[in-house]
Amino acid sequence: MKMSKISVLLCLLFLSSSGFVNGSDEKKIRIYELKKGDVSMKVTNWGASLLSLLLPDKNGKLGDIVLEYYSIKDYTTNTTNFGATVGRVANRIRGAQFMLNGTVYKLVPNYGKTVKNSTIHGGARGFADVIWNVERYQREGNRPTITFSYHSFDGEQGFPGDLIATATYTLLGKNQLGLTMKARALNKATPVNLVNHAYWNLGNHNSGYILGEDVQIFGSQITAVDSENIPTGEFTPVKGTPYDFLEPRTVGSRINQLATGYDINYVLDGEKGKMKLAAIVHDNKSGRVMKVFTNAPGMQFYTANSLKDVKGKGGVLYQAHDALCVETQAFPDSVNHPNFPSTIVTPDKPYYHHTIFKFSTKPCSSGVST
Numbered sequence: 001m002k003m004s005k006i007s008v009l010l011c012l013l014f015l016s017s018s019g020f021v022n023g024s025d026e027k028k029i030r031i032y033e034l035k036k037g038d039v040s041m042k043v044t045n046w047g048a049s050l051l052s053l054l055l056p057d058k059n060g061k062l063g064d065i066v067l068e069y070y071s072i073k074d075y076t077t078n079t080t081n082f083g084a085t086v087g088r089v090a091n092r093i094r095g096a097q098f099m100l101n102g103t104v105y106k107l108v109p110n111y112g113k114t115v116k117n118s119t120i121h122g123g124a125r126g127f128a129d130v131i132w133n134v135e136r137y138q139r140e141g142n143r144p145t146i147t148f149s150y151h152s153f154d155g156e157q158g159f160p161g162d163l164i165a166t167a168t169y170t171l172l173g174k175n176q177l178g179l180t181m182k183a184r185a186l187n188k189a190t191p192v193n194l195v196n197h198a199y200w201n202l203g204n205h206n207s208g209y210i211l212g213e214d215v216q217i218f219g220s221q222i223t224a225v226d227s228e229n230i231p232t233g234e235f236t237p238v239k240g241t242p243y244d245f246l247e248p249r250t251v252g253s254r255i256n257q258l259a260t261g262y263d264i265n266y267v268l269d270g271e272k273g274k275m276k277l278a279a280i281v282h283d284n285k286s287g288r289v290m291k292v293f294t295n296a297p298g299m300q301f302y303t304a305n306s307l308k309d310v311k312g313k314g315g316v317l318y319q320a321h322d323a324l325c326v327e328t329q330a331f332p333d334s335v336n337h338p339n340f341p342s343t344i345v346t347p348d349k350p351y352y353h354h355t356i357f358k359f360s361t362k363p364c365s366s367g368v369s370t
């Protein structure tokens with residue numbers, strides 16, 4: 001009796017100290033809204049996640065273009081990472097380990113096709129699976145903005161050193177969403193790769209397949225992968241392959257040549273470390289266009305291949321290819337490839353990742369003028 005009470009207490013203490021939901025006000029899951037003109041969006045402190053983004057279509061009709069779970073509670077139990085800020089290191093790390101400055105760090109393995117011997121998205125409980133603090137929040141005005149922060153402790157999921165990460169969403173200019181992800185190492189060098197995992201459907205979150213949306217990706221190479229979808233360290237030119245989106249093509253134009261769809265990192269062309277155009281997505285039914293600019297070296301293009309009967313807002317069931325992700329990022333498994341741009345952050349060298357999504361509309365591409 002006494003023992004079980006103590007263990008319940010210990011368990012509650014553990015849960016509250018580790019960022020899980022508890023009764024206290026600070027650690028509740030909350031929803032915040034940003035609003036500027038026609039554009040409005042919602043975010044939550046759970047995983048610093050983007051929940052919705054409402055934008056006009058070519059006829060001025062508002063639509064919500066990001067996928068979201070039916071209930072906020074599903075974020076705590078499910079694994080799609082809808083809209084989340086993923087970390088400490090998003091994407092895959094081969095063998096769930098890496099060596100840094102002579103020390104081997106072992107991570108929590110949670111990924112693998114048959115054996116879970118690698119790590120994905122920061123481990124079993126990554127940054128997408130914790131409550132972040134709200135540092136700053138301005139709902140309306142000229143620059144509606146919200147900044148979330150998360151203090152990741154030394155050894156969390158196996159990663160070295162304390163790290164303070166922040167994610168700031170800002171509604172800018174006309175129909176623009178800015179996203180700034182920063183991180184500061186407090187005491188040890190560590191790899192960092194923060195990624196926003198929004199699932200986009202420019203038609204509307206519940207409008208089904210995105211196979212008809214046009215995509216252009218400004219990356220002439222991909223990081224080649226093995227059967228586990230982890231980089232080998234080589235680069236493959238996209239020219240003449242189904243991965244070639246150098247000119248705009250519909251997502252579905254060659255998807256049948258792939259096993260389940262796109263899930264691959266593009267090496268972005270353009271100057272290293274500078275803001276550059278990474279991708280343009282266009283939905284010709286709604287007329288919505290999204291341009292993605294970033295200072296990151298890579299972008300994962302993912303066609304939501306593993307969605308299956310996932311209950312979304314309004315009760316819609318999301319299926320494979322009902323959304324696409326354009327996740328600006330460092331190359332996957334960088335920490336095990338000295339020839340990839342370094343992801344190592346030290347107390348002297350903070351992390352800075354800036355992405356801007358610029359939205360607009362244009363009439364049908366079929367030549368019909370409106």
Ligand SMILES: *[C@@H]1O[C@H](CO)[C@@H](O)[C@H](O)[C@H]1NC(C)=O
Binds near residue numbers: 095114115117
């Ligand atoms: C993980 O397990 C798979 C399946 O057994 C194996 O092919 C692969 O080499 C292993 N990876 C590592 C890094 O040990």
Ligand SMILES: *[C@@H]1O[C@H](CO)[C@@H](O)[C@H](O)[C@H]1NC(C)=O
Binds near residue numbers: 101
């Ligand atoms: C590696 O270790 C050396 C010696 O301990 C230290 O001076 C250096 O700052 C470390 N480098 C990193 C990236 O941690």
Ligand SMILES: *[C@@H]1O[C@H](CO)[C@@H](O)[C@H](O)[C@H]1NC(C)=O
Binds near residue numbers: 311
């Ligand atoms: C979340 O995951 C659980 C267990 O994996 C599943 O039963 C449930 O249907 C999922 N919920 C949604 C909204 O997909």
Ligand SMILES: *[C@@H]1O[C@H](CO)[C@@H](O)[C@H](O)[C@H]1NC(C)=O
Binds near residue numbers: 250284285364365366
């Ligand atoms: C959209 O594009 C498809 C194929 O590219 C075309 O068949 C269709 O007519 C277009 N629809 C509109 C509204 O432009």
